[in-house]
Amino acid sequence: MSSPFPTPPPCSNTPKNPSPRALLSDTQFNDVRATVLDNNPGMEPEMASRLVIEALKFVSAASLFPTVRIAPTREVDEGWHALILHTHLYASLTSRLGRMVHHYPERPDASRHDPDVLTRTVALIEQAGYTVDRELWLGPEKSLVSVAANCSHTPVPGGCGPINPGNCATHGGGGE
Template identity: 70%
Template structure:
């Protein structure tokens, strides 16, 4: 299995984890590190499977937000992964919630070679910890997936099957 933490330098990883704890002052450092690790796995899977609509859990989204705030680090990360993974936030809305999206996301992260920290991949009603992030991710009109390629697969490795 791949180690997602190696996608960043140790200093970069520590800086992103510190951003998570800065935004969530009551959070333990170890929890912030777990969240950033899962966010890295999410970004790697999104880059590897750009036509599949996936999204992070609310908790993992906190780590993704922290990554994005480190713009140069995030740009280098995405460049190294082969695709820039855009963030299309919306306020959470139950009418847009796809009950299968987290299952699909976890499956693609595993297909990308990572082991998932399942405690951090729960639905909106069962988060492991509270986080500051408060957005959901839906495809932009006419597009789909975090990279917005235009033609969306519904599951699997982005092959449309």
Template identity: 70%
Template sequence: MRDVRALLTSAAFGGVVATVVDNNPGMRADTAERIVGEALKFTDAAARFPTVRITPSHVVDEGWHALILHTHLYGKLCGRLGRFVHHWPERPDAERHDEHALTRTVAVIEQAGHTVDSELWTAPARALVPVAAACSHTPKPGGCGPINPGKCASHCSDAHGG
């Protein structure tokens, strides 16, 4: 099992957690920490398995959004992971819903060496906590993963503040 918190400094992790709390008034810091931890696991798994169809849960997506808002930090994180994990948001659409997407995503995260916080990997109707995130993601290869299957070249760190 990998410690995803080691991917960020303590200050950087705290900054992302603060963004989740700021975007979700009333959310406890320990809940936001759990959400950011799962977002880091998701990002790591997406970088490791770029051709697998994965998507974050509605709650974990809130943490991923917070990571992405810290663009310099996110660019450096993706550079360390070896791939830039792009965000492809879409409006939620029941007709596009893939009921197996979260199960598949959890399996990929576990394959990447992580233990998931299962309470945060549920469908939106069963979410542990309400969050501000209001988008869905197409779980297509390259959708919630790198835009191409190549390694993150030097332009990733240059273009994203690394």
């Protein structure tokens, strides 16, 4: 006997990647979040968690799309900085994701801000299977929270730019 209810279609919005939170153990996540909190006195732990989660999404997308120039907001960059400071954890994470995602900091300069880079970055994070925390991807004029991170990132036409997960001879593969 057939069911009176139609079979539902398969879910099409299932993430291609695991939860970004699952990329780190509880201990690792808490250590990185503690670094964000230490660098930003008075920040709520929930906000620090959001920054780290968005940074994990960003690094994952950067590793999946190595030829596309993307950049984080200052808020997300704060979470990324905390990840990078845990060097062994960061090296292990990026190795599991498939490639090192280097960090090329620049001093903040509003004249270099390119709103298209954030649109492109958000689109690639979503293409990687994640849902972005839109409040943390608004750009410098609409920051949700003040953070200690004091660098910005802008793509450089014809160059490798500050965010390029692959190797780039002009920057020598260095980074922060």
